[in-house]
Amino acid sequence: MSAHVTGIGVLSSMGLNAAENWESLLAKRTGIGPLTRLQTRHNVPAGEIKQTNEELAEMLGLDSKRTYSRTALLGMMAAKEAMNEAGTDPKKMKVALISGTSVGGMDLSEQYFTDQHEGKRARLRNLFEHDCGASTLRMANYLGIKDFMTTISTACSSSANAIMLADRLLNCQGFDAVVVGGTDPLCRFTINGFTSLMILDQEQCRPFDDSRNGLNLGEGAGFLVLQREANGHTPYCDLLGYANANDAFHQTATSANGEGPYLAMKGALEKAGLQPKDIDYVNAHGTGTGNNDLSESTAMSRLFGEKLPPFSSTKVYTGHTLGACGGIEAAFCAMMLKNDTIIPTFNFKTPMHELEVRPETEVKTNAGLKTIMSNSFGFGGNVSSLIFGK
Amino acid sequence: MKKVYIASTSCISPQDSFRSNGFFDEWKPALTGTDQLHAIEPDYKSTITDAGKRRRMAHLIKMGVSTSLDCLTLADGSYLIPDAIMSATAMGGLEDTEKFLRCIIDNGEELLNPSNFIQSTGNTFGGQTGLLLGHHGYNVTYAHGGYSMESALTDAMLQIQANEINNALVTGADEITATEYEVMRKMGFWRSGRQMGEGSNSFLLNSEKNGSLCELAAVNILHETTPGQIANSLEDLANSNGLKATDIDLVLTGCDCDKAAEKEISARFPVTDYKQWCGQYGTKSGFGLWLGSQLLSRGIAPKGNQWEQTQLKSIAIYSEYRQNDYTLMLLKKDTD
Numbered sequence: 001m002s003a004h005v006t007g008i009g010v011l012s013s014m015g016l017n018a019a020e021n022w023e024s025l026l027a028k029r030t031g032i033g034p035l036t037r038l039q040t041r042h043n044v045p046a047g048e049i050k051q052t053n054e055e056l057a058e059m060l061g062l063d064s065k066r067t068y069s070r071t072a073l074l075g076m077m078a079a080k081e082a083m084n085e086a087g088t089d090p091k092k093m094k095v096a097l098i099s100g101t102s103v104g105g106m107d108l109s110e111q112y113f114t115d116q117h118e119g120k121r122a123r124l125r126n127l128f129e130h131d132c133g134a135s136t137l138r139m140a141n142y143l144g145i146k147d148f149m150t151t152i153s154t155a156c157s158s159s160a161n162a163i164m165l166a167d168r169l170l171n172c173q174g175f176d177a178v179v180v181g182g183t184d185p186l187c188r189f190t191i192n193g194f195t196s197l198m199i200l201d202q203e204q205c206r207p208f209d210d211s212r213n214g215l216n217l218g219e220g221a222g223f224l225v226l227q228r229e230a231n232g233h234t235p236y237c238d239l240l241g242y243a244n245a246n247d248a249f250h251q252t253a254t255s256a257n258g259e260g261p262y263l264a265m266k267g268a269l270e271k272a273g274l275q276p277k278d279i280d281y282v283n284a285h286g287t288g289t290g291n292n293d294l295s296e297s298t299a300m301s302r303l304f305g306e307k308l309p310p311f312s313s314t315k316v317y318t319g320h321t322l323g324a325c326g327g328i329e330a331a332f333c334a335m336m337l338k339n340d341t342i343i344p345t346f347n348f349k350t351p352m353h354e355l356e357v358r359p360e361t362e363v364k365t366n367a368g369l370k371t372i373m374s375n376s377f378g379f380g381g382n383v384s385s386l387i388f389g390k
Numbered sequence: 391m392k393k394v395y396i397a398s399t400s401c402i403s404p405q406d407s408f409r410s411n412g413f414f415d416e417w418k419p420a421l422t423g424t425d426q427l428h429a430i431e432p433d434y435k436s437t438i439t440d441a442g443k444r445r446r447m448a449h450l451i452k453m454g455v456s457t458s459l460d461c462l463t464l465a466d467g468s469y470l471i472p473d474a475i476m477s478a479t480a481m482g483g484l485e486d487t488e489k490f491l492r493c494i495i496d497n498g499e500e501l502l503n504p505s506n507f508i509q510s511t512g513n514t515f516g517g518q519t520g521l522l523l524g525h526h527g528y529n530v531t532y533a534h535g536g537y538s539m540e541s542a543l544t545d546a547m548l549q550i551q552a553n554e555i556n557n558a559l560v561t562g563a564d565e566i567t568a569t570e571y572e573v574m575r576k577m578g579f580w581r582s583g584r585q586m587g588e589g590s591n592s593f594l595l596n597s598e599k600n601g602s603l604c605e606l607a608a609v610n611i612l613h614e615t616t617p618g619q620i621a622n623s624l625e626d627l628a629n630s631n632g633l634k635a636t637d638i639d640l641v642l643t644g645c646d647c648d649k650a651a652e653k654e655i656s657a658r659f660p661v662t663d664y665k666q667w668c669g670q671y672g673t674k675s676g677f678g679l680w681l682g683s684q685l686l687s688r689g690i691a692p693k694g695n696q697w698e699q700t701q702l703k704s705i706a707i708y709s710e711y712r713q714n715d716y717t718l719m720l721l722k723k724d725t726d
Contacts, residue, residue: 041499102511104533109491117495127573131481131672132512133535146613150541153482153512153533161530168548189487192494193507246475246520246529251508263526379508380517382529 003167003226004235005388006177007086008331009078012220012318013047017081022335025343026363030317032204032216040188044200047218047319048186049074053107060142069105069129070219072138075183078221078327079143083179086225086233093176096148098166099136100158100182102323105129106189135183145179153323155378156285157244158182159222160326160386164242166226181223181327190217190322197252205288207313208297208359210350215287218319222328236334240371240387241272247381253291254377258299261377264385265303272387274371279309279387281342281367283329283374284359286313287320292377297357310367312345312360326376326384333374333388342367391551394595395602396721400460401680402453403589403668408432409460414688417695420666425580426566427587427669432456438522446505447518450483453590454515454563455522461592462523462559472594473555474528476546477516478538478562480672485567486510515563528555536711538562539591539673540719543609546595556597562673563590584646587669591676593683599724603687607631607704608720615714620651621658624706627718635659637703640691642678644709646670651716655708662692664707675709679719682707686723
């Protein structure tokens with residue numbers, strides 16, 4: 001029996017809840033723009049949430065004297081929204097929390113090392129939030145979840161992988177609900193990291209366009225509540241299938257023939273017991289780097305043949321939110337299915353010269369969506385594909 | 391539900407444990423006079439044969455990849471390709487993270503070295519193992535503090551029990567860095583006799599009993615427990631796995647904060663502290679699991695300060711994460 005998606009929560013540069021994000025997506029309004037909050041010498045556009053940590057903590061009703069990483073704060077807000085919608089009460093139910101993140105408490109570690117460099121008093125407690133698991137523990141504490149929690153860190157596929165574990169836990173361990181997704185903040189560490197790899201576009205990213213020149217980073221969190229029993233709720237959709245495969249090609253690049261992505265998509269179809277023709281839409285990983293988009297398109301062409309299903313990348317609205325993108329895009333997929341609407345990409349003009357594929361560029365209502373696929377690919381070759389359906 | 395067996399193991403630790411019986415030849419007293427237990431590293435030429443790749447790998451990755459490949463090495467020297475690879479690390483590539491952070495801050499966000507960034511991510515040794523094996527299957531890394539190892543083992547067990555896969559490589563690794571040591575020193579963490587450690591522990595889990603070391607019967611993660619309930623939890627663990635409490639011949643303990651816990655367990659079970667040999671690190675319970683599976687398969691147990699040949703039925707591993715948070719693992723020697 002497949003798991004129902006009974007609640008969603010999203011936080012991105014487009015808005016602080018799912019409704020604000022959906023409104024922005026329908027209007028094709030991006031959250032990507034100049035950085036104003038984060039202090040960095042790199043002048044790159046990004047999907048930045050404008051609230052400071054202090055403001056987020058206040059919105060969450062947290063003690064402002066305590067130290068919370070931005071990862072934990074973003075995650076708390078999105079997970080809380082999802083749990084409220086699903087009516088998830090850890091006091092009465094057996095609930096698990098699984099979070100995906102790539103940098104953990106890096107914003108606080110940066111503060112520590114900056115203070116130390118400037119000869120200021122560097123506070124040790126800023127380092128205690130460093131490891132990825134610390135953000136999940138903070139979230140669990142805030143959400144009142146005690147039965148099970150863990151953290152997955154497979155770079156940009158972290159939260160997609162978290163969703164797979166959630167389904168397995170529901171199958172075997174008698175959980176009433178699993179709160180699952182991912183959270184990652186913008187920080188100087190990743191901005192400089194992706195700068196050093198020379199894959200940040202200085203302009204707005206252009207997924208699948210021939211002129212694409214890299215990705216834009218973003219921050220946010222996306223969480224789902226997965227349950228076996230919908231308990232009177234009308235679920236958004238069901239998680240029908242999933243697979244994780246390893247590209248085993250290069251630490252930071254995807255293979256030209258898209259072997260890993262092909263295997264992940266194919267495996268997800270097999271798990272769901274579906275054929276390629278059953279897929280009505282693909283929410284692509286679509287980062288806007290030369291390598292990713294060509295490799296992903298090649299893999300899609302191998303799987304779907306000459307006529308690809310409608311596809312788009314929503315990273316033109318959020319930026320690439322790394323460990324959070326699988327969770328955020330799963331929530332977007334849930335809303336697309338519920339509203340029977342395809343959210344397109346924009347900034348697309350010219351197809352790639354190597355392989356002519358065209359993403360959706362207009363909002364399509366009454367799209368006839370029954371089954372859709374969401375892709376997330378990560379550093380280290382860890383690629384994942386999820387299938388949601390009505 | 392299928393049972394899960396440990397088919398092979400590999401361990402790099404502060405002890406003579408890699409491809410060696412040295413650790414079990416004679417009783418190794420705890421290392422004293424130091425609060426840092428650095429791993430005894432193998433000659434990596436023997437594990438990572440490509441010199442270029444070896445040179446580019448950071449310390450943590452070399453350890454993680456080495457035990458992973460060693461654990462999969464068959465009699466003819468080739469590798470068994472597992473159905474899935476699950477990795478665990480509490481801190482990931484901490485040394486590279488720190489180098490990259492310092493580079494950002496000290497150089498004003500210029501002259502950045504991408505290799506530090508690439509090696510900083512938690513999933514690097516799992517990804518590298520997949521890359522070296524040409525493995526296209528499931529590959530995931532858990533980074534959940536002191537529960538990372540147990541999380542990875544849980545994922546592998548769920549998939550084997552559900553018959554989704556037949557076998558899985560599970561590797562947990564963490565490294566000592568000067569900064570983490572120093573931060574913990576400032577907090578007074580090492581003052582009470584604690585020692586920082588490091589290492590990598592790999593396990594090939596299999597649904598096949600033949601030729602296995604023992605059965606991995608349970609991995610339980612317990613949060614915010616009531617103090618004084620550990621011995622009862624151990625009894626529950628035994629009962630829910632078809633054993634009596636008295637069938638647990640030994641509890642290997644890795645306590646961080648709670649001396650009361652050790653006292654509580656030792657009042658009802660024979661206890662040996664595994665942390666005295668590996669030190670404190672996020673995935674230390676991997677060392678406990680390695681030790682437990684080795685003792686069961688060798689049929690030896692500590693007696694006084696000696697290893698003694700004995701009949702063993704089961705061994706439990708108790709590991710603390712923080713106050714009132716702990717994990718229990720149960721190993722069974724299948725006698726039928």
